[in-house]
Amino acid sequence: MLWQNRLILLIILVSLINIISCYGLQASPGSLEFSGKINQQLCRQVYIDSENLILDSRWSLQNSRDLTDYRLNNYEVGISGEFLGNKICISGTDPGICYGALLFHEPNSKAGVGIWARVDLFGEKKSTSLLTGNVVGSSDYSILMILSAFSFILIIVLLFLTSVNRRLRKTPKVL
Numbered sequence: 001m002l003w004q005n006r007l008i009l010l011i012i013l014v015s016l017i018n019i020i021s022c023y024g025l026q027a028s029p030g031s032l033e034f035s036g037k038i039n040q041q042l043c044r045q046v047y048i049d050s051e052n053l054i055l056d057s058r059w060s061l062q063n064s065r066d067l068t069d070y071r072l073n074n075y076e077v078g079i080s081g082e083f084l085g086n087k088i089c090i091s092g093t094d095p096g097i098c099y100g101a102l103l104f105h106e107p108n109s110k111a112g113v114g115i116w117a118r119v120d121l122f123g124e125k126k127s128t129s130l131l132t133g134n135v136v137g138s139s140d141y142s143i144l145m146i147l148s149a150f151s152f153i154l155i156i157v158l159l160f161l162t163s164v165n166r167r168l169r170k171t172p173k174v175l
Contacts, residue, residue, distance in 0.1 A: 026047075026048070026049045026113065027046060027047065027048045027049075027104065027113045027114070027115050028046070028047045029046070029115070030115060030116065031115060031116040031117065031118070032044045032046070032088065032102075032115055032116070032117045032118070033117075033118045033120075034090050034117065034118070034119045034120070035119075035120040035121075035122075036120075036121065036122075037121065037122060037123040038092055038093055038094065038095055038121045038122070038123040038124075039091060039092075039093060039123075040091060041089050041090075041091045042089065042090050042091065042119075043084075043087045043088065043089040043090075044087065044088055045086060045087055046086060046087065046088050046115065047086065048086075048104055048113065050104075050106060052106060052107065053083060053104040053105065053106060054104065054105055054106070054107060055081060055082065055083040055088070055102060055103070055104055056103045056104075056105065057073075057074060057079075057081050057100050057101065057102050057103065057117075058070035058071065058072065058073070058100065058101045058103065059072040059073070059074070059076070059077040059079065059098050059099065059100045059101075060072060060098065060099050060100075060101075061077075061098055061099070062099065063099050063118070064099070065116070067101055067114075070099075070100070070101045072098075077092070077094065077098050078092050078093040078094035079091070079092040079093075079094075079098065079100070079119060080092070081100075081102065083104065088102060088115075088117075090117070090119060092119060092121045094121065095121050095122050095123055095124070096120075096121060097118070097119065097120045097121075098119050099116070099117065099118055099119075100116070100117035100118075100119060101114050101115075101116060101117070102114060102115045102116075102117050
């Protein structure tokens with residue numbers, strides 16, 4: 001009986017070892033500086049001790065070490081970034097200085113590591129066309145068609161429910 005209790009305890013301990021696991025990521029350097037012209041790809045070497053990582057970057061217009069200050073996304077600051085093997089490459093469309101938190105994590109994992117970034121882009125922003133995507137591409141016609149179809153279906157359903165309700169009122173009730 002004693003050996004059975006020890007066997008059960010051993011099985012439980014082995015099971016817990018599989019459940020309890022530590023996960024560690026390291027990145028160096030801890031901060032990067034990018035400086036260059038707008039629309040120029042700027043790359044820096046990094047070391048991260050894992051593969052298959054996803055880059056999630058958050059941005060701020062003020063230098064801070066508090067992650068809650070980094071509320072802007074790539075689109076809002078005009079910066080795009082990608083992680084290529086052992087390099088981080090950034091390019092931007094708007095001149096100026098902004099600060100980033102480059103956050104790396106593995107898919108389906110909450111564990112991650114971050115690198116602080118300072119990006120200084122200079123040059124003149126090219127003027128853009130005054131035409132918008134709606135003028136060049138599709139118009140609001142498709143939205144109008146969807147709303148019309150939805151309204152038509154809704155009217156049909158309401159008419160059907162009204163007729164069913166009238167029939168129910170006309171049928172005599174049996175006591």
